[in-house]
Amino acid sequence: MAIGYLQIQARTAQDAIPIDGAQVRVLDDEGNTLYRLTTDSSGETQAVPLETLDRNFSQNPNYLGTPYANYGVIVEAEGFEPVSVTEIPIFDGETATLPVMLVPLQDRQTRQAMENISIGSPAVTMSDPRNQEGTSQDARVLRQVVIPNPITVHLGTPGSSAANVQVPFSDYVKNVASSEIYPTWPESALKANIYAIMTFALNRVYTEWYRSQGYNFDITNSTAYDQYYVPGHPIYDSISNAVDEVFGEYARRSGQQAPYFTSFCNGTTATCQGLSQWGTVSLANQGYSPLQILRSYYPNDIEIAETNIVTNALSSYPGTALRVGSTGLDVQTIQTWLNRIRRNYPAIPTITDPAGTFGESTRAAVAKFQSIFNLTADGIVGKATWYKLSSLYTAVTRLADLDSEGTNLGIGTVPPSAVLRQGSRGQDVVTLQHLLDVISQYYPAVPAPTQDGIFGSGTRQSVIAFQNAMGLTPDGIVGARTWQSLYDIYLGIGENVPTPGPNTSTVTYTVKAGDSLWLIAQRYGTTIDAIKQANGLTSNVLQIGQVLRIPVSQSPYVEYTVRSGDTLWDLSRRYGTTVDAIKQANGLTSNVLQIGQVLRIPVG
Numbered sequence: 001m002a003i004g005y006l007q008i009q010a011r012t013a014q015d016a017i018p019i020d021g022a023q024v025r026v027l028d029d030e031g032n033t034l035y036r037l038t039t040d041s042s043g044e045t046q047a048v049p050l051e052t053l054d055r056n057f058s059q060n061p062n063y064l065g066t067p068y069a070n071y072g073v074i075v076e077a078e079g080f081e082p083v084s085v086t087e088i089p090i091f092d093g094e095t096a097t098l099p100v101m102l103v104p105l106q107d108r109q110t111r112q113a114m115e116n117i118s119i120g121s122p123a124v125t126m127s128d129p130r131n132q133e134g135t136s137q138d139a140r141v142l143r144q145v146v147i148p149n150p151i152t153v154h155l156g157t158p159g160s161s162a163a164n165v166q167v168p169f170s171d172y173v174k175n176v177a178s179s180e181i182y183p184t185w186p187e188s189a190l191k192a193n194i195y196a197i198m199t200f201a202l203n204r205v206y207t208e209w210y211r212s213q214g215y216n217f218d219i220t221n222s223t224a225y226d227q228y229y230v231p232g233h234p235i236y237d238s239i240s241n242a243v244d245e246v247f248g249e250y251a252r253r254s255g256q257q258a259p260y261f262t263s264f265c266n267g268t269t270a271t272c273q274g275l276s277q278w279g280t281v282s283l284a285n286q287g288y289s290p291l292q293i294l295r296s297y298y299p300n301d302i303e304i305a306e307t308n309i310v311t312n313a314l315s316s317y318p319g320t321a322l323r324v325g326s327t328g329l330d331v332q333t334i335q336t337w338l339n340r341i342r343r344n345y346p347a348i349p350t351i352t353d354p355a356g357t358f359g360e361s362t363r364a365a366v367a368k369f370q371s372i373f374n375l376t377a378d379g380i381v382g383k384a385t386w387y388k389l390s391s392l393y394t395a396v397t398r399l400a401d402l403d404s405e406g407t408n409l410g411i412g413t414v415p416p417s418a419v420l421r422q423g424s425r426g427q428d429v430v431t432l433q434h435l436l437d438v439i440s441q442y443y444p445a446v447p448a449p450t451q452d453g454i455f456g457s458g459t460r461q462s463v464i465a466f467q468n469a470m471g472l473t474p475d476g477i478v479g480a481r482t483w484q485s486l487y488d489i490y491l492g493i494g495e496n497v498p499t500p501g502p503n504t505s506t507v508t509y510t511v512k513a514g515d516s517l518w519l520i521a522q523r524y525g526t527t528i529d530a531i532k533q534a535n536g537l538t539s540n541v542l543q544i545g546q547v548l549r550i551p552v553s554q555s556p557y558v559e560y561t562v563r564s565g566d567t568l569w570d571l572s573r574r575y576g577t578t579v580d581a582i583k584q585a586n587g588l589t590s591n592v593l594q595i596g597q598v599l600r601i602p603v604g
Contacts (some may be wrong), residue, residue, distance in 0.1 A: 001058065002054045002092035004068075006234070007047040010039045010075050012102045013441045015373070016395035017344060017500055018043030019102055022077035026050070028563075029070050036559040036598075039077075042347045047095050048560075049574045055092035055184040061268050061278040066121075066599040067091075067182070070177040075100045079496030085117045088234055090241065093435045094183045097374050103442060107491035121230040123180045124277050127269035130223055132200075133214075134261035135207055145259060145311040147248060148205050149495065153229050154217040158210065163445035163468065164217045168391050169310075169385055173198050174235045174243050174374070179228040181277055183236035186284035190242045192293035195262070195304070196275050197227055199250040202259040202307075206271065227264075231444075235374055244376045247384040248308065248317075251294055254301040262298065271491035274298070305363050308383070314390045322381040326358040334381055344396050344500035345372060349529040364529050369446045395441075396500075402438050409434055413491060415483035422476065424455040432478055435486045436462045442493060511546040520550065577602045 010022040024045050027195060037045040050071055057067035068089040078081045080102040090096055099103070105112065137332075139170045149169045156162025167175070175196050181190070204210065204219045204226070221229035250259045255420035267276025275297040283293045294302050308317050314582045316574040318330040333356045342348040353359035370377040373392070376386050430453045440448040446466045449459040460476040467474040470485050478486075509520060517528045517540050528540070534549045560571065568579045568591050579591070585600045593599075 001051040002093055003049045004052045004090035005047040005049055005095040006071065006073075006088065006090060006098065007099045008037065008039070008045045008073055008075065008100060009043050010077060010100050010102055012080070012104065013399055014395045014444070015392060016399050016441070017497060019077045020498070021100070021311060021561065022075055022080075024076075025074045027074065027444065029074035031072070032561065034071075034075070034561050040347070042345050044372070045082065050090045052090045052092050056294055058091060058182040058184045058457045059281060061281070061324070073098060073100070073392050075102070077102055079105055079498075081105060081115055082112055083115045083117065085119065085232060087119045087121075089119065089122065089237065091182065091184050093150065095237045097237070097240075098234040099232065101232070101444075104489075104493045104496040106488040107495060108488065109492065117232045119154040119230060122178075122182065123223050124182065124266045125269075126223060126266070128223060129262070129533045130265040130270055130272055132225060132261075132263040132272075132274075134200075134203055134209060134263070140209070142206050144309055145202060145206055145250065145257060145305075145307045147202070147307060147387075148218055149310045149312050149391065151201060151219065152217040154210075154215070154220040155229075155231070156220065157221055158213075158215060158225060161468075163465065164447070165444040166443070166447065167229070168388075169201075170243060170247055170388060171235075172201070172229065173247075174240050175225050175233050176201075176229050177239045177243065178235050179230045183238045185281050188288060188293060189280040189284035191246060192275070192280045192284070193264070193277060194239070194246060195249065195290060195294060196240055196250050196264050197262075198246070199252075199259045199262040200227055200264075202250050203261050206259055207251045213504065234288075237374075240374045241376050244382070244384040247382075248310075248386075249304050251298065251302050251305045252305050253299055254303050256303075260298060260302060262294075264297075310387055312394075313387060314394060317383050317386045321383075322358055322386075323379070324358055324360065324363050327356055329356065329359045331362070332356040334366070334386070334389055335362060337389045338362075338369060341369065341389070341392050341396055345369075347372065347527075349527050350533060361529060364527060370528065396534040399424050399441060402434070402441070405434060408419060411435070411490070413487070415480075415487045416482075421458065422455050422460045425453060427453070429453050429455050429459070430593070431475055432463075432486070434458060435490050436466060438493060439466065439486070439489055442497075443469055443489075509548045511542045511544055511548065513544055515542055515544075517538070521546070560599045560601050562593045562595055562599060564595055566593055567591070568593065571599070571601060575601050 008024050010019040011017060012019060019039055020041045022039040024037040025033050026048060028034055035048050039045055052069035053067055057063045068091045071088045071090055072086045073088060074084050083100050085098060088098060147169050150166040151169050151172050152164050152166050154162060154164050177194050183194050201219055220226045251262055252258060252260050263272055263274030264277060265272040267278045280293050283296060291304060315333055322331055335351050335355060338348060339351060349364050351365050352361040366381055366590040367377045367379040370385055373388055375388060390530045411431060416431060420428060421433060433449045433451050437448045440446045446469060447462050463478060464474045464476045467482060472482055472485060517531055521528050521531055530551045531548060534551050568582055572582060574580045581602045582599060585602050
């Protein structure tokens with residue numbers, strides 16, 4: 001059997017707050033527990049190996065079976081609703097990162113209701129027809145091609161009563177690509193599909209396809225009309241890296257500005273006049289570049305263009321990547337962002353470079369940020385990293401601002417008695433808008449209203465979305481039941497969401513012959529800078545017998561449940577450890593294992 005990998009990220013408030021200490025169980029397709037994991041200060045578990053099918057099956061359009069293995073995950077954290085995720089596809093050689101957004105318990109809530117998420121099959125396996133309609137003309141609805149950040153996605157067909165969710169554009173593209181195609185495809189095929197996905201979405205925004213029809217969203221997740229977005233879908237490393245490389249680029253016809261309407265289908269069980277997803281694999285195997293693949297399905301004058309205009313961005317991308325040796329205000333900007341984000345994500349090392357100077361400590365902080373947020377961890381701030389930094393900085397500072405606003409408003413524990421509806425004004429409306437704003441950070445289906453003290457159409461839409469999410473009558477009127485529900489959730493957030501800050505411990509380690517800071521950092525899942533900072537070191541030179549304090553934010557073990565065919569040798573090879581280390585960690589005196597036996601496996 002082949003091996004794929006799964007990592008879980010437990011976070012809340014649009015990634016602004018990681019959940020440290022969440023308990024995670026990884027299950028096989030029969031519900032048996034394979035691993036018990038604990039999230040670290042970044043809300044992450046280790047990436048654990050899982051058996052799956054050989055990648056050749058997922059590269060063959062004629063294979064009729066399922067070319068991957070499905071697994072499940074249950075995530076539990078004190079103060080949050082537990083989450084169960086099933087049908088998680090694991091592919092040979094691919095690391096799948098599963099984002100689990102936890103929702104705080106409500107005030108006085110005594111019974112926890114498990115949230116159940118089913119991922120299901122990628123769209124490339126579906127036989128349903130795709131009848132995407134749009135315009136490929138340079139219809140200048142907007143003046144410029146802009147990246148919507150966030151993009152508003154309707155979770156159903158256009159006329160359905162499904163919820164809308166707001167998603168950072170980069171995360172949206174990675175999710176759609178991971179939900180549409182197989183991550184094992186050749187790089188040129190992946191990039192051709194990603195160009196089509198990204199351009200399709202930008203076309204919807206540029207032409208205001210749905211908003212011009214009176215809808216309050218940019219795109220749907222219906223494959224019949226648009227492209228597949230699955231909330232909570234795992235993101236695969238190969239797809240994530242490819243999106244980072246081409247972020248902000250799109251396909252257009254020569255001489256035009258509009259993103260081309262890049263319709264597509266799988267090309268086997270469903271056919272269309274646009275791009276064939278399986279056809280891209282064949283062309284990539286023949287040596288075609290992504291642009292050559294696109295020109296095989298769209299007009300021959302298709303070209304790749306780029307936009308640096310991102311809505312709601314704090315500061316525009318400077319146009320060139322920042323790296324070691326860069327200087328200036330743009331470097332100072334990312335240092336400011338990283339230093340603030342570090343308060344929520346203490347695994348990001350301290351920046352000790354002078355303000356505006358991109359040195360080694362800035363590079364280390366950037367690389368750690370990138371690894372936490374599924375970006376290519378090269379320590380270089382390109383466009384994708386710049387806008388992810390901007391987005392996270394906005395999220396963490398917004399939470400702090402809302403907390404301060406709540407204190408100034410003096411919101412207590414008793415809801416107002418006033419009944420509010422569109423047209424209402426005054427202090428109670430200010431309170432309502434603040435509550436909705438806070439709740440919107442934890443419930444992506446609830447949009448944040450404008451904070452103006454006027455109950456307008458935007459506030460009404462936010463109230464209706466909240467009522468739908470809570471199972472209340474969606475009439476847009478804030479009466480006693482809606483007030484109480486608003487307060488229960490608001491107070492629950494205050495009670496259960498942890499205050500961000502460092503939460504690490506240290507272990508002592510005696511330096512041995514052959515040790516280096518890099519080897520020790522790798523062994524304990526930390527960084528060279530963190531070890532140096534914890535011990536006041538100014539160089540990387542170590543002395544045999546020297547005692548170091550090693551900062552650790554999680555146990556250097558994973559729990560593994562023995563399955564049929566497992567041996568200590570196989571497990572040691574899989575985890576990069578030794579048979580003796582596993583035996584010592586578990587007090588074993590022989591190499592004999594029992595099916596169902598739970599082992600502690602030293603990792604790193």
